Amino acid sequence: MKTDYLIVGTGAVGMAFADTLLDESDAHITMVDRHATPGGHWNDAYSFVALHQPSAYYGVNSTELGSHRKDESGPNSGMYELAGGPEINTYFDKVMQHRFIPSGRVSYFPTSNYAGDGRIVSLLSGAQTEVTVRRKTVDATWFSPSVPSTHTPQFAIADGVRVIAPNGLPQLWLQHEGRTVPQKFCILGAGKTAMDAAVWLLRNGAEPQSIQWVVPRDSWLVNRLQTQPGLEFFNHSIGGESNKLAAFAEAKSVEEVFLKLESLGQMLRIDPSHNPTMFHYATISTGEVDLLRTIQRVIRKGRVQAIAPDAMVLDQGTVAMEPGTLYVDCTASAISHRKSEPVFGEGRIHIQLLRAPLVTLSAAMTAYVEVHGGDDEHKNQLCQPVPFPKNLLGYVSATQASLMNQFLWSKDNALRQWLRHTRLDGFGKMVAELSKDDTERQAILAQLRTRTTAAMSNMPKLLSAASQV
Ligand SMILES: Cc1cc2nc3c(=O)[nH]c(=O)nc-3n(C[C@H](O)[C@H](O)[C@H](O)COP(=O)(O)OP(=O)(O)OC[C@H]3O[C@@H](n4cnc5c(N)ncnc54)[C@H](O)[C@@H]3O)c2cc1C
16 A cells, blocks of 8 residues: 555554644555554553643644643642543544544554554554555654553562552452451552552552552652643743743752752652652642652662562662552653654654653644655754653753754744644643733743743753763
């Protein structure tokens, strides 16, 4: 068969890219994925998973996710809704079944492996389809995370030790058997998945003292209040961006950036007595932080190496454990740190991050630039890959690269217009909708622009100060 674009991966990234390509071109698209339904890793997620960010600006450009309502209860109360895993999966499936396939321009190969050189192999029959690609093969797997249910734990587990992925927590009732003794839990890992598992346990009735938590490293967390799309949150979101840039402009070190933002309530940490060394844009509410702070039995001895029935061996020592403890494995790295490469090349596109941390905006933007951006050299100028942070310093590099892209996009009239209207850029739309007569908010916007220049000039100093330590 022949196609214009062969997209490998129907996760959020492949779907957002295809959606914008459909709107902006007449191209025929072929999509292939090992999963049986679109949505990528969300298919394998624990049932209580939810977006970190509001649904309002996640997914594909053409189709709203959620109904733009605010939560009225729970730790996200008062803020815009966060789609859960099942809702996200249904959303992507509907986009495929109700929009892509009926367009007559998308051929979809689920449950199939892309084996390179235009070869698609069915995982069920082994049948092979050869595809001739007229324009480009699109790698939509660059950002693919590792998730608990499909990764292999990197520690030894003795016979009889109970280790489950968070996916198993809602199934615990199956093992109830009239049990009246409280369960004992140990959460392994300190990323957002571990926080989700701990919050789920606490909100479902586990006592804080029944939970132990292995925290190899502490993390700075974005206060979700700063990520809200509605105008009523303007001071938190756009004002928050402005404060962030002021911190980047004034700080002498990257640690100081985070401390300044913490003092403004924009960055959070669970234990204020420990200095975080990790930042992955994990986003959380203060309500969740309050819940997590009730867990006092925190083990800080590095990563787990082995678990025996009565002890756990970690990088920095052994801890006695109560037999029968249920270990919840949250050690999969949700972040892939693949080396970046030019987004556009001869016969191929590698979708990468263009504005941190907005993955689906980056994918849709890549499709827009592919259609309207001229030759590959110009397209690559417009779409410089943004490195995803591995540590605190990565926040400086990611912000710097995102601002550079943003600056170039603002010089391109068509791109600027597209950005003003895309639903995937929550803040861009908010700014576009701001009345010229709203002098108070216009002043915050003007301050943001001034601070951007100051931040950009201080960022190289922050990076070089860190490299000299
Ligand atoms: C718990 C959690 C919460 C998150 N919350 C947010 C959030 O709020 N906002 C946000 O922007 N991001 C969030 N993320 C980041 C998230 O990773 C991205 O939003 C996005 O889902 C990544 O999608 P993807 O398409 O890059 O990867 P995936 O979802 O992994 O999709 C890649 C697909 O490629 C397929 N594939 C790979 N190789 C082949 C091959 N050779 N042949 C066929 N198919 C192949 C895989 O089967 C997979 O389906 C979250 C991540 C996690 C884990």
